[in-house]
Amino acid sequence: MTAAGVPSSRYLSSIPASPAISSAVQRVLGYIDDLPAGATGALNFGLHGMILLQSRKICWAVARTMRLRLTDLLRNQSTPPVSREAVEQVYRRCKASGTPIGEALVASGLATEAGLRAALFKHNGDAIVALARAGAAPDDWVTHTKPGYDPKYSFSACEVLAMVGSLDDPARAAAAQVELANMLVPDSVGAAFTRGTDASGSLVIAVDRGCDFAVADLVGTCNWVAGLFDVAQTFDQEVFAARVHFGTQAGLVTWRSKDVGYVGMCGSRAAAARLVSRLSERGVRSSGVMPRGSHERESPA
């Protein structure tokens, strides 16, 4: 796990990196964003699979075409792997009591909290990618009245989008995650993105845990701030950061470092001012326009 609590890329290698897949995943995540705030229940995709949500956060996802199970992921986090029998004992208890298996494994000491979160992140990400690649669309929404999942094991749609975007260059995404953790201030959330030469727009590669916007809005914001840097080149090629105030309170701060763009979304002017101040102190200087084409590599889908 990184300092920001995001699973390392080694858990994610089974998902192919591709902007096309990122777009397809964005479509699936859009279905979640379309649900009312606080939605808790099951979003069913017919025979393809389902996504369980709690307060519109992703707790569990499964797709028919998935190969690895969560228990396999958890078992393989240890060397040697945890015995199948030990896991199955916990599974049987969970089945009888109706408690989630992952949390029971943590309680029994067979998995760590960080390991469970990483495994769930991979499992749910794999499932959502599989649903996206199958072109699946939801055919049913079943509301659940009782919350049953620990919020620390749930993920925002933005986190899943960034996970898929990160696969294009995991090292760059990990560095971007560290940059966000180092630069964001209280009352701000942020995202990192790269750009392509085609019309696909920004590829979100990292977000902080608090980033919970509709994915289309996050991508739209990234596209717009990337455009701000383009226009800034016409009057000053050394522009390294920009701040935008909305009304009397909120603001966006955007900056770039190497070939990655960042946007900090601030809930107060004070937060935006602190972020700008931090950037000024550090003197982020990266000349030239953020290069296009940084996510051009297509892998065979």
Add this chain to the structure above:
Amino acid sequence: MSAPLLSCAVASMHRGLLLPSEANNEAAPELEELAATLPEVFGTADPGCLERVAARLGAEQGGGNFSQVLFLSESRVHVIQALERREGEALVAVSPSGRSVGLVLSLVQARAAELEEER
């Protein structure tokens, strides 16, 4: 500490041109370049998207309309300040004092207030 040199002018957000006025006659050439970006800056944002983001951040209703844009570089501060009471117009400003952002913004806001009083 001496005040930073600040050049400013009023420009049309829609046409990207400095508006004819006595003050603008001596405007720095870089203000013309900054003014030329206004249609792009104000015209290309998806207002719905920014409105929703702003709302999640706690902005008041209509908070998707941005009021000020600040660009920082090593040697310059550029500011675009929308003039609330002069629809479609913005104050564009540039200062060579890249390290005096707060002071530059104070001067820009004071100038914007003067311009709005003039109307």
